[in-house]
Amino acid sequence: xxxxxxxxxxxxxxxxxxxxxxxxxxxxxxxxxxxxxxxxxxxxxxxxxxxxxxxxxxxxxxxxxxxxxxxxxxxxxxxxxxxxxxxxxxxxxxxxxxxxxxxxxxxxxxxxxxxxxxxxxxxxxxxxxxxxxxxxxxxxxxxxxxxxxxxxxxxxxxxxx
Numbered sequence: 001x002x003x004x005x006x007x008x009x010x011x012x013x014x015x016x017x018x019x020x021x022x023x024x025x026x027x028x029x030x031x032x033x034x035x036x037x038x039x040x041x042x043x044x045x046x047x048x049x050x051x052x053x054x055x056x057x058x059x060x061x062x063x064x065x066x067x068x069x070x071x072x073x074x075x076x077x078x079x080x081x082x083x084x085x086x087x088x089x090x091x092x093x094x095x096x097x098x099x100x101x102x103x104x105x106x107x108x109x110x111x112x113x114x115x116x117x118x119x120x121x122x123x124x125x126x127x128x129x130x131x132x133x134x135x136x137x138x139x140x141x142x143x144x145x146x147x148x149x150x151x152x153x154x155x156x157x158x159x160x161x
Contacts, residue, residue, distance in 0.1 A: 024044070024059055024078075025042040025043060025044055025059055025078040025100065026042070026043050026044070026045070026046065026057065026058075026059055026100050026101070026102045027040050027041070027042060027099075027100060027101045027102070028040075028041045028042075028043050028046065028075060028101075028102045028103075028104070029041075029101070029102070029103045029104065030086070030104045030109060031103070031104065031105050031106075032105075032106060032107065032108060032109055033107065037086075037109055037111070041075075041077075042077075042078040043075045043076055043077055043078055043102075044058075044059070044076050044077070044078050044079070044080075045057065045058050045059075045075070045076050046073070046074065046075040046076075046094075046102060047072075047073070047074045047075075048066050048068055048073055048094045048104075049068060049069055049070070049071025049072055049073060049088060049152070050066055050067050050068055050069050050071075051067065051069045054071075055094075057094075057096055057102060059100050060100065061096050062096070063095075063096055063097055063098050064095075064096045065093060065094070065095050065096075066093070066094040066095075066096070067091065067092075067093060068088055068091060068092035068093060068094055068104070068106055069088075069091055069148065070088060070089055070090060070091075070145060070148045070149055070152065071087075071088055071148055071151075071152045072085055072086070072087060072088075072151075072152040072155045072156050073085070073086040073087075073088050073104065073109070074086075074156075074159065083159050084111070085111070085112045085155070085156035085159045085160065086109050086110065086111050086112065086156075087109070087110045087111075087112055087149075087152050087153060087156060088104075088106045088108075088109055088152075089106070089107065089108040089109070089110065089149065090106060090107035090108055091106075091107070092104065092105050092106025092107065092109075093105045093106075112153070112156035112157060112159075112160060113160075114160065115157055115160050116157070119153060119157065120153070120154065120157050123150040123153040123154050123157075124150070124154060126146055126149075126150040127146075127147060127150035127151060127154065129146070130143045130144070130146040130147035130150060131147065134147065
């Protein structure tokens, strides 16, 4: 009797919460206020930028909400060694759910698609300029933001090339 109750309860629980069997991948959604960039893309891991550094997320990770900051969001496609870089602009949130679902919300997200040397040259100049301003005044918030933005572009382009 107890076994039958458990089987029925587990079946209802699975229907209500749409719990799936073990998945060796993360189902990833990436959203901005104006568009959906990724919908249910299967990846094997993700690295999210935040104010304290970077967070790595793997399948079966415990549920967590990560505060994102301007920087490079990287994800590795399932069954591949290829990393796809995205530039997160502004502060956002990444939520890891219990059923291997990663949802990324940010004001602006751009995919870094090709090795653009003009963009790389501009980013390195901006980075040097921001470092110079920070040496003069370490509390310059605009220079800190520009430094994080430029550093993310340089790192993203280095992943592609």
